[in-house]
Amino acid sequence: MQFENYIRDIQGFPKEGILFKDITPLLNNPEARTNCLKVLLHSLKNQKIDKVVGAESRGFFFGMLLAQELNAGFVPVRKPKKLPFDRISASYELEYGFDSLEMHTDAIKKGDRVLIHDDVLATGGTAKAVCELVEKLGGEIVQCNFLMELTFLNGREKIQEYPVFAALTY
Ligand code: AMP
Numbered sequence: 001m002q003f004e005n006y007i008r009d010i011q012g013f014p015k016e017g018i019l020f021k022d023i024t025p026l027l028n029n030p031e032a033r034t035n036c037l038k039v040l041l042h043s044l045k046n047q048k049i050d051k052v053v054g055a056e057s058r059g060f061f062f063g064m065l066l067a068q069e070l071n072a073g074f075v076p077v078r079k080p081k082k083l084p085f086d087r088i089s090a091s092y093e094l095e096y097g098f099d100s101l102e103m104h105t106d107a108i109k110k111g112d113r114v115l116i117h118d119d120v121l122a123t124g125g126t127a128k129a130v131c132e133l134v135e136k137l138g139g140e141i142v143q144c145n146f147l148m149e150l151t152f153l154n155g156r157e158k159i160q161e162y163p164v165f166a167a168l169t170y
Contacts, residue, residue: 003036004168007148021148021170023119027061036167037065040117040145043165044070047142050112051075055101055130056082059118062147066117075107077130090132092125101126103133110138121146121166124155131159 006026013020026032040062053075054063060076067074080089083102091100108114114134121127127144134141141162149155149166156164 003032003039006032007168021120021150023058023061023147026147033065036147037062037069039167040066040147040165041069043145043167044115044143048113049115049142051108051139052115052117053077053103053108053130053134055116055118055126058120062119063117066115066145070115072115073107075103077101077103077133088133088136090129090136092129094125101129101133103137105137108134108137108139112137112139113142114139115142116144116162117146118144119147121149121155121164122153124153124158127155128158131162 003026006029008022008025010020010022026036049070049072051073052063052067054060056078064074080100080102083104086105087102088105089100089102091098116127116130118127131141143163143165144159146166148168148170151169
């Protein structure tokens with residue numbers, strides 16, 4: 001079972017010039033999903049994880065599965081104005097301008113060992129902002145992990161102080 005066969009390329013979505021990596025076929029196939037989850041877990045080499053942090057919104061899918069397997073908490077990082085409780089935020093650069101991400105202040109305790117997960121590592125702006133949020137609350141980043149990395153965008157450079165794992169590279 002090759003789970004990479006369940007990632008679909010969509011040319012020109014959401015706009016021209018972007019090759020969108022669509023993970024919905026992977027989500028829709030339990031065998032491929034299990035296989036992918038195994039690869040992500042294997043990369044952690046049984047390290048203890050207290051919290052898995054998933055980036056909105058496609059980081060929630062495997063983020064939750066990882067948290068369940070690791071017997072860890074799951075923390076959603078969300079776009080502004082979505083989280084109801086006390087929040088911290090971190091901004092990151094977009095192609096034009098800035099956006100920000102938020103996390104609940106009680107989501108991570110000082111010294112928590114944290115796994116950060118998202119579906120795609122592209123420019124690394126999102127992952128970097130998530131790392132900032134985790135560190136603001138005193139979390140220790142054990143690994144940033146991704147289903148796939150678009151290596152030509154050099155996102156790894158933005159988060160080079162942390163261990164990075166991508167199950168697939170393009
Ligand atoms: P970046 O901040 O540039 O690393 O972008 C990462 C975020 O954008 C992730 O949350 C991805 O879900 C999304 N993303 C960026 N590029 C793609 C792509 N080619 N296909 C699917 N999602 C992408």
